[in-house]
Amino acid sequence: MNLFKKYPYVITDLDGTIANEGYAINDETYEALQTYQLVSDYHLFLASGRLDLMAKEYFAKLKVKTPIISCNGALIRDPISNEVLYQQTLPQDLAIEIIMKALEHDIDHIVYTANMIYGHPHSKRIALMMKYNEQLIDESYRIPLDTETNYLTLLKNNDIQALKILFPFTSQAELDRVQAINEPFKDQVEGVFSQKDLFDIQSLDINKGNSFKKLCELKGYDPHQFIFYGDNYNDLELAKSVGYTVAMGNSILELKKIANATTVSVDDNGVREHLFTEVLTKDQIAEFLPQVKNVFK
Structure with missing residues (x-):
């Protein structure tokens, strides 16, 4: 053929x-x-x-x-x-509210913007990205990561806009907690599995x-x-x-x-x-x- x-x-x-x-x-x-x-x-x-x-x-x-x-x-x-x-970024108020709920319930999440990825240094997904960066010979290929800046404050100050919020999970119990965060916003945002252990929340119809x-x-x-x-x-x-x-x-x-x-x-x-x-x-x-x-x- x-x-x-x-x-x-x-x-x-x-x-x-x-x-x-x-x-x-x-x-x-x-x-x-x-x-x-x-x-x-x-x-x-x-x-x-x-x-x-x-x-x-x-x-x-x-x-x-x-x-x-x-x-x-x-x-x-x-x-x-x-x-x-x-x-197309998430509406600022929704991004802030979703992240606040994730922080309140200690749920692993990663914030993607056009130029930087923000997350907690103890996130398993962030650890995977850091491991990838470490093995690179050419540093220009490195994933741009920030695990130190308070990204919630950046959002509240309109200094960054979130393209998506990624939620890694390793069990049904963890997924249930992620879905509980998504549930109140399900008619206002787009939620999709990007991998079998990753759930993404982003702007509606994206x-x-x-x-x-x-x-x-x-x-x-x-x-x-x-x-x-x-x-x-x-x-x-x-x-x-x-x-x-x-x-x-x-x-x-x-x-x-x-x-x-x-x-x-x-x-x-x-x-x-x-x-x-x-x-x-x-x-x-x-x-x-x-x-x-x-x-x-």
């Missing part, structure tokens, strides 16, 4: 799709995406629940030149110019699908010419907005039901498997794969 002829653009999720639980992309998946970049003249797009500044290493290694959809659609930013093309449509309008792309790879609940609306959706083997059932195809899991390099068997031709792979090591040094 040669899906590339009909769908010349690829947009992919990050975590659970091309990146595993350790924030790492396997070399084999990198190689396939880099090959696609050469074949397509750099038509790879990324859409993530993460803040784009958390994935600078990926952008560099993949030579991403297209606008990045991040924070589940709350932000679209150009990775080359750093121009913000679109941004999702990857709506932001993708906005990006297509801004840049003149045809949404039906895109292939999308995803795995979780925050991918559902984007999956409905493109021409062809591929669910990962580790995807939620709801995504598999609406996808055009299902590939193998992220750990088994599912995106590579699909790109090399269904999207690109053997001739394209034979021509461009050998060039990858020279272009992506």
Whole structure:
């Protein structure tokens, strides 16, 4: 099959799709995406629940030149110019009230803004980000973290605006506590699982699908010419907005039901498997794969 002829653009999720639980992309998946970049003249797009500044290493290694959809659609930013093309933050009063409740009940949470991530130094999720930062050779790829500043005060003073508030959880009991915080605001905010152990709260009607449509309008792309790879609940609306959706083997059932195809899991390099068997031709792979090591040094 040669899906590339009909769908010349690829947009992919990050975590659970091309990146595993350790924030790492396997070399084999990198190689396939880099090959696609050469074949397509750099038509790879990324859409993530993460803040784009958390994935600078990926952008560099993949030579991403297209606008990045991040924070589940709350932000679209150009990775080359750093121009913000679109941004939708949580209403300030709601962000403050939600955070106050989380602090009152000692519930782990992380606040995402366009330029910084704020959290408690004892947060397990923050610890994972710090561990990622520590192993980086190139410090310019570091995730911007602030575990010391009182972010509630910053919000109250209108010094920062929250794109989303992330709630990590490790048990049903912890999830119940998170849901109890979300419940009073459920008609005023958007709540979604970005991973199996992460729940995000952000501005109403914010999702990857709506932001993708906005990006297509801004840049003149045809949404039906895109292939999308995803795995979780925050991918559902984007999956409905493109021409062809591929669910990962580790995807939620709801995504598999609406996808055009299902590939193998992220750990088994599912995106590579699909790109090399269904999207690109053997001739394209034979021509461009050998060039990858020279272009992506």
